[in-house]
Amino acid sequence: SDYRQSLQFQHLNEEKQNIQVEVLRGGKRFRTSIFDLVVGDVVPLNIGDQVPADGILISGHSLAIDESSMTGESKTVHKDQKAPFLMSGCKVADGYGSMLVTGVGINTEWGQLMANLSEDNGEETPLQVRLNGVATFIGMVGLSVAGVVLGVLAIRYFTGHTKNPDGTVQFRAGTTGLKQGFMGAIRILTIAVTIVVVAVPEGLPLAVTLTLAYSMRKMMLDKALVRRLSSCETMGSATTICSDKTGTLTLNKMTVVEAHFIGTRLDPCDDVRAISSSSAALLIEGIAQNTTGTVFLPEDGGAADVTGSPTEKAILSWGLKIGMDFNDVRSKSSVLHVFPFNSEKKRGGVAVQSDTGVHIHWKGAAELVLSSCKSWLSLDGSVQPMGAQKRNEYKKSIEDMAKSSLRCVAFAYCQCDIEKIPKEDIADWKLPEEDLTLLGIVGIKDPCRPGVRSAVQLCKNAGVKVRMVTGDNIETAKAIALECGILDANGVISEPFVIEGKAFREMSEIARGEIADKITVMGRSSPNDKLLLVQALKRKGHVVAVTGDGTNDAPALHEADIGLAMGMSGTEVAKESSDIIILDDDFTSVVKVVRWGRSVYANIQKFIQFQLTVNVAALVINVIAAVSSGDVPLNAVELLWVNLIMDTLGALALATEPPTDNLMKRQPVGRREPLVTNIMWRNLFVQVEFA
Ligand SMILES: Nc1ncnc2c1ncn2[C@@H]1O[C@H](COP(=O)(O)OP(=O)(O)OP(=O)(O)O)[C@@H](O)[C@H]1O
Ligand SMILES: [Ca+2]
Structure with missing residues (x-):
């Protein structure tokens, strides 16, 4: 049985390394396993990805690579035309770009390193250690x-x-x-x-090994890949689950369903006839240039292929609907500098130069971008100062959209004098981010996953409290939480049960500990807020499970007693920090893991x-x-x-x-x-x- 078990381990390890990546090969774009990459492929890189092979950077902006897995040094390394070499196995810490594959498999630095190393899987779980104690005592x-x-x-x-x-x-x-x-x-x-x-x-030892190995195999069928054996049993004693919203509770399939532009609501959301052509052009420039996604038009006609994060995809698809010609727009202006979107700032920006001068385009969390706008673009294309009344109007429409569970993203821009741009050191240039002109706001729908509501109820019956910790707007978070039963419509839905990341961050450690137990929904949280919450809960004696997909969840996943990463939408960084990978990204599977653990x-x-x-x-x-x-x-x-x-x-x-259903009616062991x-x-x- 030891032999079979080690075979199983090997199989799981392969599964773990079998990452799907997108490649551009022979003018075609498709997804493939990293085992099937060949020299000459072009692979896009985004924040949180793992560099899939050795290669050279062809294009990119603010790309920073974490080479700690290769060099052991934890400082990130910036990559540009001067230092274009990328090593397989490293993680993208910031920025984006695309690389040309020059070496795969054993011919990579990583492959050579791995060939000299053999992995050690002989770890003992805490339960096994305790059992060994019991066995010795009896002996x-x-x-x-x-x-x-x-x-x-x-x-x-x-x-x-x-x-x-x-x-x-x-x-x-x-x-x-x-x-x-x-x-x-x-x-x-x-x-x-x-x-x-x-x-x-x-x-005794035999029984434990058998139980764990058996459950691990069964959990695989329930779409959970166990990276650390001990997490099976720890999951059984979990008392609380902190889940992120996007992708775990929701489907992560986003579409723009509402748009407020140039002071009016577009109805339907892709009808831009009312907008002057110069304003529309400005908006389209922002959409096409300020993105990490791409639009790929097959040569033989057919539907456009949009790639990127779900939010980016939604916005680009909407752009196509309002008449954007992606390649044409991108060829008309050149990108000078990029500030890639990150979850800390919740906005991303880009500086582009065209015949009409230099524009800085920003796109990000609606209420935050709105607060740095001093003016707005009106119907006739003129820039109007943002009065209190107009600001409230926009605030109101953000709130309305958020209350109907839409994710809001705002677009804004500003002109920039060409003299103000540093000639040298453009890489260190900090894009102007205040005094912007608001272009408009879109509302993106991301429906709740079917089955989440009953899964949450199952957790409640089992005495496991589900909390939502999200980077999204607090109202959006609240609406989704109500929809999937995390919040009770008849219960209290105000502070401290529903709290913004900022408020939580600014509390003292003691105060945080006091309210941690009560927090059910946390909105607009930064990666560090997620971490703070997990720490506070752990100090309160909770056994904390965290689910997440993004790089922004990695610190919390790592800190948690059990980290569960999403297999499909999850970034490599998130998976690396996790103990269990949920292969189908579904919250229902998380609950199944609890059941198996118990x-x-x-x-x-x-x-x-x-x-x-x-x-x-x-x-x-x-x-x-x-x-x-x-x-x-x-x-x-x-x-x-x-x-x-x-x-x-x-x-x-x-x-x-x-496992029996009775298991899920008990209180957790803690x-x-x-x-x-x-x-x-x-x-x-x-x-x-x-x-
Ligand atoms: N590509 C993007 N460009 C600009 N703004 C974005 C982009 N993606 C998300 N946003 C904005 O940032 C906010 C979410 O940020 P963040 O990445 O921290 O959360 P998330 O990981 O998507 O959500 P969750 O924590 O629930 O999984 C969104 O509400 C949206 O307004
Ligand atoms: Ca997420």
Whole structure:
């Protein structure tokens, strides 16, 4: 079974490394496994990706690579035309770009490194460590009991207190021959050994390994890939799950459904006839240039192929609907500098130069971009100052969209004097981000996953609290939380139950600890806020599970007791920081993992109880028999047989017991409950009496 297990591990490892990437090969764009990359492929790189092969950077902006896996140095390295070499296995920390593959497989730096290394999977889980403790303890007890029995028997034998069946005394000092005496001593020793054999629970480690391996395989069928074996059992004692919103609770399939532009609401959202052509051109320039996605038009006609993050895809598709010609727009102006979108600032910007001068385009979280706007573009194409009334109007429309669970993204721009642009060191140029002119706001719909509501309910029944921690607008978060049952419409939906990341961040550590328990929804959180919440919850004694997909979730995933990353939408960085990968990205699968975790824990407890009962009973019987009659009912070999059959078959039977629905009606075990509970000890002794 060890062999099969290691085969399984290998299989899982392959699965783990089998990353899908997008490639451009022979003028065609498609997705493929990183094992199928060949030299000459062009691969786009985005924040959070893993560099899939060795290669050279062809184009890119603000690209920073974390080469710690290769060089061991944790500083990120900037890549540009001067330093274009990329090494396989490193992570993209910031920016974006595309690379030309120059080496794959064993011919990469990483491949050579791996060829010299072999992975070690022989880690022991905390449960195994604890069990080893239990097993050693029982072994010691058995050994000392055996020692006592040995002593008692030996004294009785050598002092002539034992008799043969015919009534003659077995040992008489001086008369009994040396050989006979020796045989007698051997017999006594055998009895002692038998007792030790009975006492040691040989099946325990086997049972645990079996249970974990079996559950791991079964969890695979339930779309959960276990990266760290111990997380199976930890998940069983989870008391709270902090989930991100986008992609886990929602489908991550986004479409623009509302648009407010140039002071009016477009109805339908892609009808731009009312907008002057110069304003529309400005907007389209922003959409086409300020993006990490691409629009790919197949040569043989057909539908345009849009790539990028779901948000980018939604915006680009909408751009196409309002008449954007992606390649044409991009060829009309050149990009001077980029500030890539990140989850900390929640906006991304770009400086472009064209015949009409230099424009800085910004796009990001609506209310944040709005607050740095001083003016707005009106219907006739003139720039109007943003009065209090207009600002409130925009605020209101953001709020309305957010309340109907839409994600809001605002577009703004400003002109920039060409003299103000640094000629040298353009890479260090900080794009102007205040005094912007608002172009408009789009509302993006991302529907709730079907089945999430019942999965959340299942967690509630199981005593596991689900919290939502998202980078999105607080109103959007609230609306989605209500939709999937995380928030109760009749309950309290105000602070501190619903809180903004900023408010939480600014509290003292003690205050954070006090309200952490209450927080159900946290909106506009930065990656660090997620981390702070997990830390606060852990300090409160919670066993915290975190789900996430983005690079912004990585710190929290790492800090959590169990980190669950999303397999499809998740970035490599998130997966690397996780313990379990949810292959189908569905929250329902997360709940299944909880169920499996509990079943592992319960099965092991059952097995311990069974094993201890058998051992204690056998021990007591043997000791009594040995001391009273000088012999044991079963000899060592017979006992070993009984032990073997009971232990292995028992282990097998209990280890493979499937989870029951009852498991999800109990309260979680949490951190402090002992493995062998008092009830178990009670059961144990009552059962021993009957044996
Ligand atoms: N590509 C983008 N360009 C500009 N703004 C964006 C982009 N993607 C998201 N946003 C804005 O940033 C906000 C979300 O930021 P963030 O990446 O921190 O959250 P998320 O990971 O998408 O959400 P969650 O934490 O729920 O998974 C969105 O509300 C949106 O307004
Ligand atoms: Ca996310």
